[in-house]
Amino acid sequence: MAMTRPRQATELARMENLVKVFRTPKGSLVACDHISLRLEQGTSLGLVGESGSGKTTLVRILLMLERPTSGRVWLNGVEVTRLSERRLKPHRRLIQFVAQDPYSSLFPNLTVGQNIMEPLRVHKVGRAQERMQRAMELMERVGLSTYHFYAYPHELSGGQQQRVAIARALALSPQAVVLDEAVSSLDVSVQAQILNLLQQLKDEMGLTYLFISHNLAVIRLLCEMTAVMYMGRIVEYGKTDDVLHSPSHPYTRSLIASIPSFTDRGVTPLPDLSSLAGERPSPLRLPPGCAYQTRCPLVSERCRAERPELREVASGQCVACHHA
Ligand SMILES: Nc1ncnc2c1ncn2[C@@H]1O[C@H](COP(=O)(O)OP(=O)(O)OP(=O)(O)O)[C@@H](O)[C@H]1O
Numbered sequence: 594m595a596m597t598r599p600r601q602a603t604e605l606a607r608m609e610n611l612v613k614v615f616r617t618p619k620g621s622l623v624a625c626d627h628i629s630l631r632l633e634q635g636t637s638l639g640l641v642g643e644s645g646s647g648k649t650t651l652v653r654i655l656l657m658l659e660r661p662t663s664g665r666v667w668l669n670g671v672e673v674t675r676l677s678e679r680r681l682k683p684h685r686r687l688i689q690f691v692a693q694d695p696y697s698s699l700f701p702n703l704t705v706g707q708n709i710m711e712p713l714r715v716h717k718v719g720r721a722q723e724r725m726q727r728a729m730e731l732m733e734r735v736g737l738s739t740y741h742f743y744a745y746p747h748e749l750s751g752g753q754q755q756r757v758a759i760a761r762a763l764a765l766s767p768q769a770v771v772l773d774e775a776v777s778s779l780d781v782s783v784q785a786q787i788l789n790l791l792q793q794l795k796d797e798m799g800l801t802y803l804f805i806s807h808n809l810a811v812i813r814l815l816c817e818m819t820a821v822m823y824m825g826r827i828v829e830y831g832k833t834d835d836v837l838h839s840p841s842h843p844y845t846r847s848l849i850a851s852i853p854s855f856t857d858r859g860v861t862p863l864p865d866l867s868s869l870a871g872e873r874p875s876p877l878r879l880p881p882g883c884a885y886q887t888r889c890p891l892v893s894e895r896c897r898a899e900r901p902e903l904r905e906v907a908s909g910q911c912v913a914c915h916h917a
Protein backbone atom coordinates (compact mmCIF):
# COMPACT_ATOMS: atom_id res chain seq x y z
CA MET A 594 0.00 0.00 0.00
CA ALA A 595 1.13 3.54 -0.71
CA MET A 596 1.78 4.47 2.90
CA THR A 597 4.17 1.75 3.92
CA ARG A 598 7.58 2.16 2.43
CA PRO A 599 10.71 0.33 3.60
CA ARG A 600 11.76 1.30 7.09
CA GLN A 601 13.72 4.56 7.31
CA ALA A 602 15.91 5.84 10.10
CA THR A 603 13.17 8.13 11.44
CA GLU A 604 10.42 5.54 11.50
CA LEU A 605 8.99 5.13 14.99
CA ALA A 606 6.03 2.88 14.35
CA ARG A 607 4.62 1.10 11.37
CA MET A 608 1.24 -0.55 11.10
CA GLU A 609 0.80 -2.82 8.14
CA ASN A 610 -2.46 -4.20 6.81
CA LEU A 611 -4.11 -4.19 10.23
CA VAL A 612 -7.46 -5.89 10.47
CA LYS A 613 -9.54 -6.12 13.64
CA VAL A 614 -12.74 -8.10 13.59
CA PHE A 615 -14.98 -8.17 16.65
CA ARG A 616 -17.33 -11.13 16.96
CA THR A 617 -20.60 -9.81 18.35
CA PRO A 618 -23.90 -11.62 18.99
CA LYS A 619 -25.26 -9.87 15.88
CA GLY A 620 -22.36 -10.89 13.64
CA SER A 621 -18.80 -9.91 12.77
CA LEU A 622 -17.83 -6.28 12.89
CA VAL A 623 -14.73 -5.09 11.06
CA ALA A 624 -13.45 -2.21 13.20
CA CYS A 625 -10.15 -1.84 11.31
CA ASP A 626 -10.06 -2.89 7.70
CA HIS A 627 -6.58 -3.30 6.19
CA ILE A 628 -5.00 -0.20 7.69
CA SER A 629 -1.41 0.74 6.98
CA LEU A 630 0.12 3.82 8.59
CA ARG A 631 3.54 5.05 9.66
CA LEU A 632 4.49 7.26 12.53
CA GLU A 633 7.76 9.09 12.04
CA GLN A 634 9.90 10.55 14.78
CA GLY A 635 9.01 14.22 15.22
CA THR A 636 6.09 14.13 12.77
CA SER A 637 2.76 14.03 14.56
CA LEU A 638 -0.18 12.30 12.98
CA GLY A 639 -3.81 13.32 13.40
CA LEU A 640 -6.51 10.70 13.11
CA VAL A 641 -9.96 12.04 12.35
CA GLY A 642 -13.28 10.37 11.68
CA GLU A 643 -16.79 9.99 12.99
CA SER A 644 -17.73 8.01 16.06
CA GLY A 645 -17.34 4.30 15.40
CA SER A 646 -14.86 4.71 12.55
CA GLY A 647 -12.27 2.60 14.38
CA LYS A 648 -9.84 5.23 15.69
CA THR A 649 -9.63 3.92 19.25
CA THR A 650 -9.43 0.31 18.10
CA LEU A 651 -6.51 1.20 15.86
CA VAL A 652 -4.56 2.96 18.60
CA ARG A 653 -5.32 0.19 21.10
CA ILE A 654 -3.58 -2.16 18.68
CA LEU A 655 -0.65 0.24 18.37
CA LEU A 656 -0.47 0.50 22.17
CA MET A 657 -0.49 -3.31 22.34
CA LEU A 658 -3.65 -3.30 24.44
CA GLU A 659 -5.40 -5.31 21.78
CA ARG A 660 -4.12 -7.94 19.35
CA PRO A 661 -5.05 -7.47 15.69
CA THR A 662 -6.98 -10.19 13.88
CA SER A 663 -4.30 -9.94 11.21
CA GLY A 664 -1.60 -7.51 10.14
CA ARG A 665 1.59 -6.40 11.83
CA VAL A 666 2.98 -3.59 13.97
CA TRP A 667 6.63 -2.55 14.25
CA LEU A 668 8.05 -0.28 16.90
CA ASN A 669 11.53 1.05 16.18
CA GLY A 670 11.98 -1.77 13.68
CA VAL A 671 10.89 -4.56 16.06
CA GLU A 672 7.78 -6.47 15.15
CA VAL A 673 5.76 -6.39 18.35
CA THR A 674 2.59 -8.04 17.10
CA ARG A 675 3.76 -11.51 17.91
CA LEU A 676 5.72 -10.86 21.10
CA SER A 677 4.60 -12.48 24.34
CA GLU A 678 3.25 -10.23 27.09
CA ARG A 679 6.55 -10.48 28.98
CA ARG A 680 8.66 -9.51 25.98
CA LEU A 681 6.29 -6.66 25.11
CA LYS A 682 6.92 -4.85 28.38
CA PRO A 683 10.05 -2.86 27.42
CA HIS A 684 8.39 -1.78 24.15
CA ARG A 685 5.34 -0.47 25.98
CA ARG A 686 7.43 2.36 27.39
CA LEU A 687 7.97 3.86 23.94
CA ILE A 688 4.38 4.94 23.37
CA GLN A 689 2.19 6.28 26.14
CA PHE A 690 -1.48 7.15 26.23
CA VAL A 691 -3.68 10.05 27.31
CA ALA A 692 -7.41 9.32 27.33
CA GLN A 693 -10.41 11.55 26.81
CA ASP A 694 -11.70 11.62 30.37
CA PRO A 695 -8.84 12.48 32.73
CA TYR A 696 -10.72 11.68 35.91
CA SER A 697 -11.59 8.11 35.01
CA SER A 698 -8.11 7.53 33.61
CA LEU A 699 -6.43 8.45 36.92
CA PHE A 700 -6.43 6.23 40.00
CA PRO A 701 -8.87 8.03 42.33
CA ASN A 702 -7.40 6.56 45.50
CA LEU A 703 -3.82 7.55 44.64
CA THR A 704 -2.52 11.08 45.11
CA VAL A 705 -1.41 13.18 42.15
CA GLY A 706 2.21 12.34 42.89
CA GLN A 707 1.50 8.62 43.19
CA ASN A 708 -0.42 8.67 39.91
CA ILE A 709 2.52 10.26 38.11
CA MET A 710 5.01 7.87 39.73
CA GLU A 711 2.90 4.78 38.96
CA PRO A 712 4.50 3.97 35.56
CA LEU A 713 7.95 4.35 37.16
CA ARG A 714 6.96 1.90 39.86
CA VAL A 715 5.50 -0.60 37.37
CA HIS A 716 8.65 -0.45 35.22
CA LYS A 717 10.91 -0.43 38.29
CA VAL A 718 12.62 2.84 37.34
CA GLY A 719 14.69 4.57 40.04
CA ARG A 720 14.44 4.56 43.83
CA ALA A 721 11.55 6.11 45.77
CA GLN A 722 13.35 9.44 46.22
CA GLU A 723 14.28 9.62 42.53
CA ARG A 724 10.71 8.84 41.46
CA MET A 725 9.43 11.60 43.67
CA GLN A 726 11.95 14.03 42.23
CA ARG A 727 10.96 13.03 38.69
CA ALA A 728 7.24 13.43 39.45
CA MET A 729 7.88 16.93 40.86
CA GLU A 730 9.83 17.89 37.74
CA LEU A 731 7.05 16.59 35.52
CA MET A 732 4.44 18.51 37.49
CA GLU A 733 6.35 21.71 36.90
CA ARG A 734 6.81 20.84 33.25
CA VAL A 735 3.06 20.48 32.68
CA GLY A 736 2.24 23.64 34.60
CA LEU A 737 1.05 22.10 37.86
CA SER A 738 2.10 23.45 41.21
CA THR A 739 4.01 20.85 43.22
CA TYR A 740 1.68 21.97 45.99
CA HIS A 741 -0.80 19.48 44.44
CA PHE A 742 1.57 16.51 44.90
CA TYR A 743 -0.43 15.15 47.85
CA ALA A 744 -3.85 16.12 46.47
CA TYR A 745 -6.28 13.52 45.13
CA PRO A 746 -7.57 13.72 41.55
CA HIS A 747 -11.10 14.70 42.65
CA GLU A 748 -9.67 17.82 44.29
CA LEU A 749 -8.44 19.14 40.93
CA SER A 750 -10.23 20.80 37.99
CA GLY A 751 -10.67 18.92 34.70
CA GLY A 752 -7.79 20.84 33.12
CA GLN A 753 -5.51 20.09 36.07
CA GLN A 754 -6.49 16.42 35.97
CA GLN A 755 -5.56 16.28 32.29
CA ARG A 756 -2.20 17.87 33.14
CA VAL A 757 -1.65 15.05 35.66
CA ALA A 758 -2.53 12.48 32.98
CA ILE A 759 -0.05 14.13 30.60
CA ALA A 760 2.68 14.18 33.27
CA ARG A 761 2.06 10.50 33.95
CA ALA A 762 2.27 9.75 30.21
CA LEU A 763 5.66 11.51 30.10
CA ALA A 764 7.09 9.79 33.19
CA LEU A 765 8.88 7.06 31.24
CA SER A 766 10.25 9.53 28.64
CA PRO A 767 8.29 7.99 25.75
CA GLN A 768 9.06 8.75 22.12
CA ALA A 769 5.41 9.12 21.24
CA VAL A 770 2.16 9.90 22.99
CA VAL A 771 -1.24 8.80 21.77
CA LEU A 772 -3.93 11.30 22.72
CA ASP A 773 -7.47 10.02 22.21
CA GLU A 774 -9.85 13.02 22.21
CA ALA A 775 -7.66 14.36 25.01
CA VAL A 776 -9.18 17.83 25.05
CA SER A 777 -12.76 17.22 23.98
CA SER A 778 -14.19 16.78 27.48
CA LEU A 779 -12.75 20.13 28.62
CA ASP A 780 -14.22 23.64 28.44
CA VAL A 781 -13.15 25.55 25.34
CA SER A 782 -10.84 27.93 27.23
CA VAL A 783 -9.21 25.01 29.08
CA GLN A 784 -8.89 23.13 25.77
CA ALA A 785 -6.81 26.00 24.42
CA GLN A 786 -4.51 25.90 27.47
CA ILE A 787 -3.97 22.15 27.17
CA LEU A 788 -3.35 22.44 23.42
CA ASN A 789 -0.76 25.15 24.10
CA LEU A 790 0.88 22.89 26.66
CA LEU A 791 0.95 19.98 24.20
CA GLN A 792 2.49 22.20 21.53
CA GLN A 793 5.11 23.42 23.99
CA LEU A 794 5.98 19.87 25.14
CA LYS A 795 6.23 18.75 21.53
CA ASP A 796 8.68 21.55 20.73
CA GLU A 797 10.76 21.17 23.90
CA MET A 798 10.90 17.38 24.13
CA GLY A 799 10.74 16.44 20.45
CA LEU A 800 7.64 14.36 21.14
CA THR A 801 5.64 12.69 18.41
CA TYR A 802 1.87 12.64 18.82
CA LEU A 803 -0.78 10.43 17.43
CA PHE A 804 -3.70 12.69 18.05
CA ILE A 805 -7.28 11.50 17.68
CA SER A 806 -9.94 14.14 17.34
CA HIS A 807 -13.30 14.77 15.74
CA ASN A 808 -12.06 18.31 15.33
CA LEU A 809 -9.92 19.01 12.31
CA ALA A 810 -9.02 22.45 13.63
CA VAL A 811 -7.39 20.87 16.69
CA ILE A 812 -5.48 18.43 14.52
CA ARG A 813 -4.24 21.30 12.39
CA LEU A 814 -2.63 22.92 15.42
CA LEU A 815 -0.56 19.89 16.41
CA CYS A 816 -0.14 17.47 13.53
CA GLU A 817 1.93 17.64 10.39
CA MET A 818 0.17 14.60 8.89
CA THR A 819 -3.50 13.66 8.89
CA ALA A 820 -5.35 10.41 8.24
CA VAL A 821 -9.11 10.40 7.75
CA MET A 822 -10.99 7.24 8.74
CA TYR A 823 -14.42 6.07 7.66
CA MET A 824 -16.01 2.77 8.72
CA GLY A 825 -12.72 1.16 9.66
CA ARG A 826 -10.80 2.30 6.58
CA ILE A 827 -8.36 5.11 5.87
CA VAL A 828 -9.98 7.15 3.11
CA GLU A 829 -7.47 9.99 2.90
CA TYR A 830 -3.94 10.55 4.16
CA GLY A 831 -1.38 13.24 3.59
CA LYS A 832 0.22 16.42 4.90
CA THR A 833 -2.32 18.17 7.13
CA ASP A 834 -2.16 21.36 5.06
CA ASP A 835 -2.81 19.43 1.85
CA VAL A 836 -5.64 17.36 3.30
CA LEU A 837 -7.30 20.43 4.78
CA HIS A 838 -6.78 22.86 1.94
CA SER A 839 -7.24 20.52 -1.00
CA PRO A 840 -9.18 17.52 0.28
CA SER A 841 -9.65 14.83 -2.35
CA HIS A 842 -12.12 12.45 -0.75
CA PRO A 843 -15.81 13.47 -0.67
CA TYR A 844 -15.95 12.47 3.00
CA THR A 845 -13.02 14.73 3.94
CA ARG A 846 -14.71 17.54 2.03
CA SER A 847 -17.93 17.11 3.96
CA LEU A 848 -16.01 16.99 7.25
CA ILE A 849 -14.38 20.29 6.43
CA ALA A 850 -17.64 21.82 5.25
CA SER A 851 -19.26 20.84 8.55
CA ILE A 852 -16.98 23.19 10.51
CA PRO A 853 -18.38 26.67 9.93
CA SER A 854 -15.43 28.65 11.22
CA PHE A 855 -12.84 26.32 9.83
CA THR A 856 -10.86 29.02 8.05
CA ASP A 857 -10.27 30.87 11.33
CA ARG A 858 -7.03 29.98 13.07
CA GLY A 859 -7.37 28.45 16.50
CA VAL A 860 -9.82 26.14 18.16
CA THR A 861 -13.31 26.01 16.72
CA PRO A 862 -16.30 24.30 18.28
CA LEU A 863 -16.64 20.59 17.66
CA PRO A 864 -18.48 19.93 14.41
CA ASP A 865 -21.68 17.96 14.58
CA LEU A 866 -20.69 15.13 12.31
CA SER A 867 -24.07 13.46 12.66
CA SER A 868 -25.42 16.25 10.46
CA LEU A 869 -23.56 14.92 7.41
CA ALA A 870 -25.97 14.01 4.62
CA GLY A 871 -27.05 10.46 3.85
CA GLU A 872 -27.26 7.38 5.99
CA ARG A 873 -24.32 5.58 7.48
CA PRO A 874 -24.38 1.86 6.79
CA SER A 875 -24.40 -0.57 9.71
CA PRO A 876 -20.82 -1.62 10.51
CA LEU A 877 -22.22 -5.17 10.66
CA ARG A 878 -23.45 -5.00 7.08
CA LEU A 879 -21.12 -2.89 4.99
CA PRO A 880 -22.11 -2.76 1.33
CA PRO A 881 -19.71 -4.18 -1.24
CA GLY A 882 -17.55 -1.54 -2.92
CA CYS A 883 -17.01 1.82 -1.26
CA ALA A 884 -18.26 2.15 2.33
CA TYR A 885 -19.10 5.82 1.68
CA GLN A 886 -21.46 5.11 -1.24
CA THR A 887 -24.64 5.66 0.80
CA ARG A 888 -23.68 9.28 1.50
CA CYS A 889 -21.59 10.25 -1.47
CA PRO A 890 -22.81 12.77 -4.06
CA LEU A 891 -20.41 11.32 -6.66
CA VAL A 892 -21.42 7.66 -6.32
CA SER A 893 -21.35 5.59 -9.52
CA GLU A 894 -21.93 1.95 -10.44
CA ARG A 895 -18.21 1.30 -10.06
CA CYS A 896 -18.34 2.55 -6.46
CA ARG A 897 -21.06 -0.01 -5.65
CA ALA A 898 -19.11 -2.88 -7.18
CA GLU A 899 -15.45 -2.22 -6.52
CA ARG A 900 -13.75 -1.24 -3.30
CA PRO A 901 -11.50 1.81 -3.84
CA GLU A 902 -7.93 1.21 -2.66
CA LEU A 903 -5.79 3.95 -1.21
CA ARG A 904 -3.69 5.46 -4.01
CA GLU A 905 -1.42 8.46 -4.33
CA VAL A 906 -3.17 11.31 -6.14
CA ALA A 907 -0.59 14.03 -5.48
CA SER A 908 2.86 13.94 -3.94
CA GLY A 909 2.37 12.20 -0.58
CA GLN A 910 -1.41 12.60 -0.63
CA CYS A 911 -3.34 9.34 -0.78
CA VAL A 912 -7.03 8.84 -1.26
CA ALA A 913 -9.38 5.86 -1.50
CA CYS A 914 -11.93 7.01 -4.06
CA HIS A 915 -12.61 6.00 -7.66
CA HIS A 916 -13.50 9.54 -8.66
CA ALA A 917 -11.04 11.66 -6.66
N1 LIG B 1 -14.70 -4.72 22.22
C1 LIG B 1 -15.55 -4.52 21.19
N2 LIG B 1 -16.46 -5.45 20.85
C2 LIG B 1 -17.32 -5.28 19.82
N3 LIG B 1 -17.32 -4.17 19.03
C3 LIG B 1 -16.43 -3.20 19.33
C4 LIG B 1 -15.50 -3.32 20.41
N4 LIG B 1 -14.75 -2.20 20.46
C5 LIG B 1 -15.17 -1.42 19.45
N5 LIG B 1 -16.18 -2.02 18.77
C6 LIG B 1 -16.86 -1.49 17.58
O1 LIG B 1 -15.86 -1.19 16.63
C7 LIG B 1 -16.18 -0.01 15.92
C8 LIG B 1 -15.06 0.99 16.07
O2 LIG B 1 -15.05 1.44 17.43
P1 LIG B 1 -13.99 2.51 17.97
O3 LIG B 1 -14.23 2.67 19.41
O4 LIG B 1 -12.63 2.09 17.55
O5 LIG B 1 -14.42 3.81 17.17
P2 LIG B 1 -13.94 5.32 17.36
O6 LIG B 1 -13.60 5.83 16.02
O7 LIG B 1 -12.88 5.39 18.40
O8 LIG B 1 -15.27 6.03 17.86
P3 LIG B 1 -15.45 7.28 18.89
O9 LIG B 1 -15.13 8.50 18.09
O10 LIG B 1 -16.88 7.19 19.29
O11 LIG B 1 -14.52 7.06 20.04
C9 LIG B 1 -17.52 0.48 16.45
O12 LIG B 1 -18.55 0.01 15.61
C10 LIG B 1 -17.58 -0.18 17.82
O13 LIG B 1 -18.92 -0.40 18.20
Ligand code: SF4
Pocket residue numbers: 842843844883884885886889890891892893896901913914915916917
Ligand atom coordinates in the same frame (compact mmCIF):
# COMPACT_ATOMS: atom_id res chain seq x y z
S1 SF4 C 1 -15.46 5.71 -4.43
FE1 SF4 C 1 -17.39 6.51 -5.20
S2 SF4 C 1 -18.80 6.41 -3.47
FE2 SF4 C 1 -16.74 6.18 -2.66
S3 SF4 C 1 -16.15 8.23 -2.10
FE3 SF4 C 1 -15.39 7.91 -4.17
S4 SF4 C 1 -17.00 8.66 -5.52
FE4 SF4 C 1 -17.90 8.43 -3.50
Ligand SMILES: [Mg+2]
Pocket residue numbers: 648649650773
Ligand atom coordinates in the same frame (compact mmCIF):
# COMPACT_ATOMS: atom_id res chain seq x y z
MG1 LIG D 1 -12.75 6.35 20.22
